[in-house]
Each structure stands twice: as C-alpha cells, then as structure tokens.
Amino acid sequence: EAGVAQSPRYKIIEKRQSVAFWCNPISGHATLYWYQQILGQGPKLLIQFQNNGVVDDSQLPKDRFSAERLKGVDSTLKIQPAKLEDSAVYLCASSFSGGVSTDTQYFGPGTRLTVL
Amino acid sequence: DAKTTQPNSMESNEEEPVHLPCNHSTISGTDYIHWYRQLPSQGPEYVIHGLTSNVNNRMASLAIAEDRKSSTLILHRATLRDAAVYYCIPRGSNYKLTFGKGTLLTVNP
Numbered sequence: 001e002a003g004v005a006q007s008p009r010y011k012i013i014e015k016r017q018s019v020a021f022w023c024n025p026i027s028g029h030a031t032l033y034w035y036q037q038i039l040g041q042g043p044k045l046l047i048q049f050q051n052n053g054v055v056d057d058s059q060l061p062k063d064r065f066s067a068e069r070l071k072g073v074d075s076t077l078k079i080q081p082a083k084l085e086d087s088a089v090y091l092c093a094s095s096f097s098g099g100v101s102t103d104t105q106y107f108g109p110g111t112r113l114t115v116l
Numbered sequence: 117d118a119k120t121t122q123p124n125s126m127e128s129n130e131e132e133p134v135h136l137p138c139n140h141s142t143i144s145g146t147d148y149i150h151w152y153r154q155l156p157s158q159g160p161e162y163v164i165h166g167l168t169s170n171v172n173n174r175m176a177s178l179a180i181a182e183d184r185k186s187s188t189l190i191l192h193r194a195t196l197r198d199a200a201v202y203y204c205i206p207r208g209s210n211y212k213l214t215f216g217k218g219t220l221l222t223v224n225p
Contacts, residue, residue, distance in 0.1 A: 004159075042203060042215025043160065056212070091159050101148040101207045107159025
C-alpha cells in the first residue's frame with residue numbers, strides 16, 4: 001500500500017516569506033497529524049485532524065501557522081510569515097482511527113524547511 | 117503524559133543483540149508502551165507496543181518490567197539498517213504520541 005506522501009521534500013525561504021506544505025495520507029485513514037521536528041529533538045505535535053475536523057491544535061502557533069484538511073483527505077500546513085526558529089522538518093502522519101492507544105501512526109518522509 | 121528516561125546513545129556490533137532500556141516510572145496503569153524508530157532522513161516508524169506482558173514481532177521484542185516502570189526493546193541481531201533513533205513512548209488516554217529525544221543507536225560493522 002502507498003505510504004504517506006509529502007511535498008516538497010526541501011524548501012528554503014527568507015524570513016517573513018510564506019510557505020506551504022502538502023500531505024496526502026494513507027487511503028482510508030481518518031486521522032492526520034502534523035509534527036514539527038527541530039534538529040536534535042523528537043517530533044512535536046502541531047495539529048491533529050479527525051476527518052476534516054480539528055481534534056487538537058494546542059501547540060500550533062496560530063498567529064503564523066494554519067492548517068486545513070478539506071474533504072477529509074489531504075492536508076496543507078502554511079506558515080506566514082516565517083521566522084528563523086521555524087527551520088525544522090515538518091512531518092505528516094496518518095492513522096486509521098486515532099482514538100485508541102494501540103493505533104499505529106504512519107509517517108511521511110517530511111519536508112525540511114530552512115529559513116534564512 | 118508519563119515522563120521517560122532513555123540513554124542518549126548506545127553502540128552495538130552487527131549481528132549482536134541490542135537491549136535498549138527505557139524508564140517510565142510515572143506511567144499509569146492503562147498506558148501502552150510504544151516504541152518508534154527514526155532512520156536517518158526519514159520519518160519515524162512503528163516498531164512495537166505492549167501493555168503488561170512481553171511482546172514479539174518480526175522487528176523486535178519488548179520486555180516490560182512487572183511493575184511497568186521500565187521496559188526494554190530487544191533487537192535480536194542488529195544490522196546496519198537498524199542504526200536509528202529509538203523512541204520509547206507511553207501512550208495515555210489522550211492517545212497522543214509525545215516524543216522525547218530518544219536513544220541514538222550506532223551499529224558497527
């Protein structure tokens with residue numbers, strides 16, 4: 001089965017510019033996650049969708065970050081305007097249900113963002 | 117979320133067993149213990165999970181202490197492809213995966 005797809009794989013922008021990342025989850029997975037991984041740290045959850053509704057966005061910096069999951073399938077994460085500290089790998093993951101402790105999350109390869 | 121303690125790094129030789137420890141003394145009785153790993157330049161991937169009894173799958177074994185305050189991920193014969201960061205994650209009632217810094221495993225040929 002196809003895995004989680006993300007694009008682009010790499011992006012370099014100047015600070016104060018905007019950027020968008022795209023994610024296509026595994027077919028049939030109801031739950032989609034966006035994580036931020038700063039170099040040397042583990043991934044940090046930014047936002048979780050259940051179908052096309054937001055379940056948890058408590059760690060999303062809403063003044064500059066936004067995300068949507070129209071039609072409950074693919075998703076876009078946007079940063080506007082970007083700051084230097086946003087340099088990180090942005091990971092998308094999906095899972096079948098999301099509401100159980102045994103649910104497995106499947107991760108995409110990530111998008112490496114560099115803000116200059 | 118339960119706090120975890122893992123070694124920052126470990127080394128192993130190829131084809132030897134590896135035991136990766138994790139302390140999670142504040143784990144609650146219903147938290148599953150999940151292990152994920154992250155190979156270089158890739159997203160994390162699921163390895164194994166368990167609640168109380170030991171678990172085996174094609175990738176690894178998970179040994180859980182009787183008091184559940186610690187667990188050990190066992191790779192029976194390490195290969196170069198097992199070099200990765202290994203994350204131990206107690207998963208609670210909010211179902212979140214909260215990643216720490218994990219253990220960087222180096223496998224020597």
